[in-house]
Amino acid sequence: MRKIGIILLFVCQGLLAQNKKGLTGIPDTSFANYSAWQSALKSDPTLKLAEYTAKEIKATRTFVYKRIGQRKLVLDVYEPKDKRFRKTLLFFHGGGWRTGHRSQHVALAQALAKKGYRVFLAEYRLSTEALYPAAMEDAQAALIYLHQQANKLYIDSKQIYVAGYSAGGQMAALLGSVQDENVFGPGQKIKGVIDLDGILAFIHPESGEGDDRVRTSAATSYFGYSKTENPAIWNQGSALHHVSKQDPPVLFINSGVGRMHAGREDFRAQMGQFGLFTDVYTHENSPHTFLLFTRWFDKTVQLIDQFMQQITVAQDGSGDVRTIQEAVNQGSNNQTIFIKNGTYSEKVYIDSLRHDLRMIGQSRAGVVIKFTQARDIWRCSNPDDYGAGVLNIKGHDLSFEHLTVINDYGLITKQDITIPCLNESGKTTQSSVQKYALPRESGEKDGEKMVRVDGHQFAVRTMPGATRLRFAHCTFRSGGGDTMSPWDVNAGMYYFNDCEIEGGVDLYCPRGYAFAENCTFICHNMSAAIWHDGSSEEGAKSVLKNCRFIGDKGYKLGRYHREAQFFLVNCQFDEHLADAPIYQSGDRKLAWGHRVFYVNTHRTGGDFAWHQTNTNQPAEDINFRWVFGDKWP
Structure with a gap:
């Protein structure tokens, strides 16, 4: 030619x-x-x-x-x-x-x-x-x-x-x-x-x-x-x-x-x-x-x-480094990391000193970051969750695009196990909002921890201070709960576009402010697909717009334990959704009440009464600026 x-x-x-x-x-x-x-x-x-x-x-x-x-x-x-x-x-x-x-x-x-x-x-x-x-x-x-x-x-x-x-x-x-x-x-x-x-x-x-x-x-x-x-x-x-x-x-x-x-x-x-x-x-x-x-x-x-400042990651040696963590370690702030196709069997840590970083995969399906990690096992040897996920984040103003992140512990493990656990994870502790103490399982003994096949398995776990995080054209998958866990109730701001999130209970569980649009949620449990903690500010909210929900027969849409606020706009539920509205789990007294709002949401096979439109907020006005305001320029 x-x-x-x-x-x-x-x-x-x-x-x-x-x-x-x-x-x-x-x-x-x-x-x-x-x-x-x-x-x-x-x-x-x-x-x-x-x-x-x-x-x-x-x-x-x-x-x-x-x-x-x-x-x-x-x-x-x-x-x-x-x-x-x-x-x-x-x-x-x-x-x-x-x-x-x-x-x-x-x-x-x-x-x-x-x-x-x-x-x-x-x-x-x-x-x-x-x-x-x-x-x-x-x-x-x-x-x-x-x-x-x-x-x-x-x-x-x-x-x-x-x-x-x-x-x-x-x-x-x-x-x-x-x-x-x-x-x-x-x-x-x-x-x-x-x-x-x-x-x-x-x-x-x-x-x-x-x-x-x-x-x-x-x-x-x-x-x-x-x-x-x-x-x-x-x-x-x-x-x-x-x-x-x-x-x-x-x-x-x-x-x-x-x-x-x-x-x-x-x-x-x-x-x-x-x-x-x-x-x-x-x-x-x-x-x-x-x-x-x-x-x-x-x-x-x-x-x-x-x-x-871009660094290219390629397993075959054609880039600057062979692993994603090498790129993070060698890099600097205000940088792009380009990841060529391949399956990267590694955890990734982005510490609190990193900001204005973009991590971009060659293709969504081609770049797979995979690691096997149960949160409970990690916490029996470590004081907090930094490292309990596949992608572990403390930095701020970060963007992740065209990636697949998989925590496959529950996908390859066949049965629950009990392990020795001598730190706080093996004891009954008073949970706090930001320390996130682990829940106890029924029948557990002091000094032991039951690790369930479908227990907490973070594909992504963010720590306090990790805010203004963007995820676009990404897939996040686990065989357990809390697949996507962006957790900073005081300052957290998270944006998702065209992402697929799959897992068990509370598979998508942001704290603070979150906006997900054009996303797909795939639920494999009967308790709840989505969750929110907005207890730090009355205006904190989790907004889902133009999103699709599919799951196992009888899955429930969502729940919350503390103050929360949900907006579901132009969303579509499959026929397996249970006739069960988003609910409060536990009996914590709420200062701001039950705040769950729907705009033009529908279910395949017929709607339920509880998700009829119940707010006058126009769908076209619910956007990035409406969610985050001046908090996220």
């Missing part, structure tokens, strides 16, 4: 010469930060241009990386004041390939240099100076220069990233995709690509490029051909047409302008087929020029930093 495209390219070029009417030999500087700001103010008068200065950053140095006759192309570097070999970012400015200047992104370069990176802002020939592929040949030359000068410039040559905004983002994505093809020069190693609102395909249903009816489009001026005159060259200049298994990972940071993302999802699908990492963050309702303004600046810097 690629060889045919190249042949067609040469054929087309032979039939029709590039149109050079737009060549003036002078760089166009009409696109500048101030003019972009003045334009954006018409829609939002509150916008301010981003500024950033840091004393720790070395004064700018400029290097000539390429000469074309008398024309010099340069790189400006922003860097820490030291001579350590550091991760490096090569950045290309935007401007429709015909205008713009590297100095537009000094604030971004300084902010990233403050975080420890060497950042090079690149000049390249614009379409008023030279037509495609000149700009890409310049980009490749800049990359080659950094590799050649790595020792002199204190660059870690194995950690060179490329990035760009708008046209520069398109160039960065293409540069990353052609290193195994030598299209614009000898291929060089790229660790990762950051594309900020640059298109992936010029000819695509989502693209706005090539409309020359009113005036010559930027892309037509860039290529010197319209897309009908020479579609092959337009495709050659599109990253979508160069995806291969050798490509680096890519982060997309996008505005709310859809045409600036043309081809992105097709590109991601192709990358996914090769098991390559891609990620997207969209600044909702932002203009294309979002990168220039304070409102979106800090988040953009954080996302780039997080991506450049």
Whole structure:
């Protein structure tokens, strides 16, 4: 396919010469930060241009990386004041390939240099100076220069990233995709690509490029051909047409302008087929020029930093480490951990010093974290539950995506056992809300603990202090109770989207504030599927929206032991659900009463009276912000 495209390219070029009417030999500087700001103010008068200065950053140095006759192309570097070999970012400015200047992104370069990176802002020939592929040949030359000068410039040559905004983002994505093809020069190693609102395909249903009816489009001026005159060259200049298994990972940071993302999802699908990492963050309702303004600046810097801190886990040795725990231990805050497909037989601990961490699997079904652990056995040798689960969390502001976590103790164990237990787990103790003392089984003797096949088995156990946790497109499974246990009644905030949670009693049992949407709950007991503890604040709530419940015949929906508040919105129960409303277990006196609310919930085979709509709160208003308010920005 690629060889045919190249042949067609040469054929087309032979039939029709590039149109050079737009060549003036002078760089166009009409696109500048101030003019972009003045334009954006018409829609939002509150916008301010981003500024950033840091004393720790070395004064700018400029290097000539390429000469074309008398024309010099340069790189400006922003860097820490030291001579350590550091991760490096090569950045290309935007401007429709015909205008713009590297100095537009000094604030971004300084902010990233403050975080420890060497950042090079690149000049390249614009379409008023030279037509495609000149700009890409310049980009490749800049990359080659950094590799050649790595020792002199204190660059870690194995950690060179490329990035760009708008046209520069398109160039960065293409540069990353052609290193195994030598299209614009000898291929060089790229660790990762950051594309900020640059298109992936010029000819695509989502693209706005090539409309020359009113005036010559930027892309037509860039290529010197319209897309009908020479579609092959337009495709050659599109990253979508160069995806291969050798490509680096890519982060997309996008505005709310859809045409600036043309081809992105097709590109991601192709990358996914090769098991390559891609990620997207969209600044909702932002203009294309979002990168220039304070409102979106800090988040953009954080996302780039997080991506450049990425560690890849692969059991076959093709990543940075072989185990998930190694990645957590070697990593730092504000980091992405990408896990390639495989079954990882390990516990994972994320301690209280870790925050702003993303753990992303290659695929939900392909990445399985599995361990055999009964809570009771763990607690007979340990003072608390940190380690009683498969995924054990003390950190905050964490995200987990496309993973399966299984505690298989109850799935492989055949019968209950009794074990010696000399600590508090083997004694009758007064439970407290945050210490979570273990319940005693009927007939247990002091100094012993009965371990039930269907007892507590955490796939996930979070500890006090672990808050603002996100779980998306994940599966959590156990053969016992409390499969998903995010437990911090005082400060806990937890969000679930498109997750499947399977287990026994109280298989989903958050404390504090929780919001689950588009999730499936699979219940294998007759006591309760869901549970909540909201005893710390009257406003604490567990909200389930657009969720589905299935289970063994006669399973009950839910229960609570302390103050609780449930909202079930647009939920669907299967026919096995018992005619039993969510109930209070025990006789604890409640200050706020029985608070269980339903909106448009139904059961296959016929509804029960108790889950009819009983609140005036509109379903469309029940969302993330309604649940967490200002507690979770």
